[in-house]
Amino acid sequence: MPAPLLVPSLLASDHADLAAGARLAGSLGLPWVHVDIMDGHFVPNLTFGPQTVAALRRRDAAQFLDVHLMLDAPQKFIEAFAKAGASLITVHTEPPHDIAATLARVRALGCQCGLALNPGTPAEAAEPFLAQVDLVLAMTVQPGFGGQSFRRDVLPKISQLAAWRRERGLKFRLEVDGGVDLVTGPECRAAGADTFVMGTAFFGAKDPAAVARATAAW
Ligand code: DX5
Numbered sequence: 755m756p757a758p759l760l761v762p763s764l765l766a767s768d769h770a771d772l773a774a775g776a777r778l779a780g781s782l783g784l785p786w787v788h789v790d791i792m793d794g795h796f797v798p799n800l801t802f803g804p805q806t807v808a809a810l811r812r813r814d815a816a817q818f819l820d821v822h823l824m825l826d827a828p829q830k831f832i833e834a835f836a837k838a839g840a841s842l843i844t845v846h847t848e849p850p851h852d853i854a855a856t857l858a859r860v861r862a863l864g865c866q867c868g869l870a871l872n873p874g875t876p877a878e879a880a881e882p883f884l885a886q887v888d889l890v891l892a893m894t895v896q897p898g899f900g901g902q903s904f905r906r907d908v909l910p911k912i913s914q915l916a917a918w919r920r921e922r923g924l925k926f927r928l929e930v931d932g933g934v935d936l937v938t939g940p941e942c943r944a945a946g947a948d949t950f951v952m953g954t955a956f957f958g959a960k961d962p963a964a965v966a967r968a969t970a971a972w
C-alpha cells in the first residue's frame with residue numbers, strides 16, 4: 755500500500771485567492787491539490803472551469819493538479835482540462851458515457867486517469883476498469899458540497915477495492931473524498947485507502963501544518 759498522501763481540496767480554500775491555498779499545500783510538502791469541478795447538473799452546485807486549472811498551472815508548473823470532474827458529460831471536457839494542465843483527471847461512473855473510451859482519452863492526452871464512485875454506487879461499477887486506471891475515488895459523501903459528514907457505510911467498499919488491488923497485483927491509488935478528517939481518515943486508511951482529499955478539515959484547521967504532520971503518520 756502506498757504511503758498516505760494528504761490532498762488539500764481547494765473547494766474549502768478562499769476562492770478569490772486559490773493560488774494561496776495551493777501554495778500553502780506546497781509549502782507543507784504536499785505535492786497534490788484537489789480541484790473540484792461541478793456543473794450544476796451532475797451535482798447541485800457550481801465551482802471552477804478549465805481556466806481556473808490553467809491559472810493554477812501558470813502559478814506552479816510542478817504542482818500535481820488532481821482534477822475531480824463532477825459533470826453530466828465528462829467526455830466533452832476532458833480535452834479542455836488536459837490542455838489546461840491537469841495532472842490527473844477523475845471521471846464518475848454514474849453519468850452516461852463510454853467509461854473505457856473516456857479513460858483512454860484522458861491517457862492519450864497525457865494525463866493520469868481516475869474513476870469515481872458515489873457512496874451509493876457499488877465497487878462492481880469500477881471493477882472492469884481497475885487495470886486501466888491510476889486512481890479509484892470512493893466518495894465518502896454525496897458529491898456537491900464541502901463540509902458534509904463522513905459516510906461510514908462506504909468503508910466496506912474501500913476494503914473491497916483494496917482487496918481487488920492486492921489480489922490482482924494492481925497499482926492504482928485508492929482515494930477517499932468527503933468528510934475526511936483526523937478521526938475518519940485513519941478509518942479509511944485501515945480499510946486500505948492511501949490518498950486522502952481533505953477540504954474543511956485542512957483549510958479550516960487552526961494549524962494545517964499539524965494536520966499534515968498527523969496525516970503523514972497514518
Ligand atoms: C465534494 C468534493 C470534495 C470536497 C470535500 O463534492 O468532491 O472534494 O472538497 O470537502 P470536505 O473535506 O470539506 O468534505
Ligand code: ZN
Binds near residue numbers: 763788789790931951
Ligand atoms: Zn472532490
